[in-house]
Amino acid sequence: MKFIRKIIETRSKKDEDFIADLKKIIGFTPKKVEFYKKAFIHRSIKKFNKETGHPINYERLEFLGDAMLSAVIASYLFQEVPTGDEGYLTQMRSKIVSREHLNELGRDFGLIRFVQSNVAKSKFGENIHGNIFEALIGAIYLDRGYLACKKFIFKRVIDPYVDVPKLEGKITSYKSLFIEWCQKNKKDFEYNFYEDTGNDSLKHFSVKLKLDGKIIAKGRATSKKKAEEIASKRAYYAFQKQITDN
Template identity: 30%
Template sequence: MAAPRFPHVFRDPGLYTQALTHRSAGRPNNERLEFLGDSLVGMLVAEMLFEAHPRADEGELTRLRAQLVSGAALAEVARDLDLGDQLRLGTGELKSGGFRRDSILADAFEALVAAVYLDAGWDACRQCVRTLFAQRVATLRIPEKDAKTRLQELLQSKGKPLPAYTLIASTGEDHAKTFDIECVIESPPLRLAGQGSSRRAAEQMAAAAALVHIKEIFANER
């Protein structure tokens, strides 16, 4: 038994059914399988990325893996396999559209991977995951590091203290606030401002501004 386009035929149909049974539909459900599948998917995708990007460092590989195994990403894999149509949900989840919910779809996919492992062993599970993620891994590119990370790494490479970010002001209604942040660098001494619709966005803006100035300073020191 297999889902449409799913690259494994189950010898034990009960495992397939359990993997696609949400807890709202009673027991046995896929909660325990999802626990196991989460680790299996993470490890096997990490292996694929390790092979595909031999020059990537740990941070880059971690960011790549996060793109592939996030709840939203796994939900997309589940949709490609039409798992939503195969789910067994309780009445409440059916009425609320649970078969479309990212968290439920992602959990079902992870549970299905665990079910493959229990049904046919490691090699079959590994081949299944590699088949499903081959195209996604091949087209994935290492994301550019954000401004805060690049600033921190640049300062560390020069043996300088890390920057600090201070909230200067926040204005506006709760649903439309604007945040003003100051990035403070001890050496070389710099204070750069940033503004954004969230504190994180404002910090990134301030870090980007600081990068421009600090790169020029370091270039002139050569």
């Protein structure tokens, strides 16, 4: 009995510590802590619902949180910028909920410390930070409803970070900007990936960006998409005057 009591007390203390840390981030005490626990379960745990057999991890909550975040941001922009057309509002929302920004938020809150996983945290890609931030939003919605979810998004995303005039000039994709300039000026461009011989523990991809047959920039990252973006950013700054004058 003493052994069982010790296990129960240990678990309760662990939950109390989790709730106390979480409260500092979300600003209130959770009603159903299970929602929040699930928001930090990585699929590598391979946990399943005993009754339904469905997997238990943060991915469904991430989907829900992404939808709630987009809805709140869309509503905010709709009211804040009454003259913005659909294209403008969509572009502004994309800047606010960009993967880069969400990853930054997840990192700033240190959410990675809550993640349960059978994979070493050093092996995770950058997107894990944004993914669990969205999952947390999904958990808040299920636990407290739309108004609490909206309040959290305003407190943690909109109020401290959203400045519409500044966002108008923010570049979210150097690749898109570079390609648009090339197409507009009828220039040939090509992204060529080549073998990466680095000794990093994580697999890396490298790319050479060619403009009219000449290499103008290179990029290297843990994914092809990131490598392309790095090369595009370097190309943008190399041709910034020509690009911005068009």
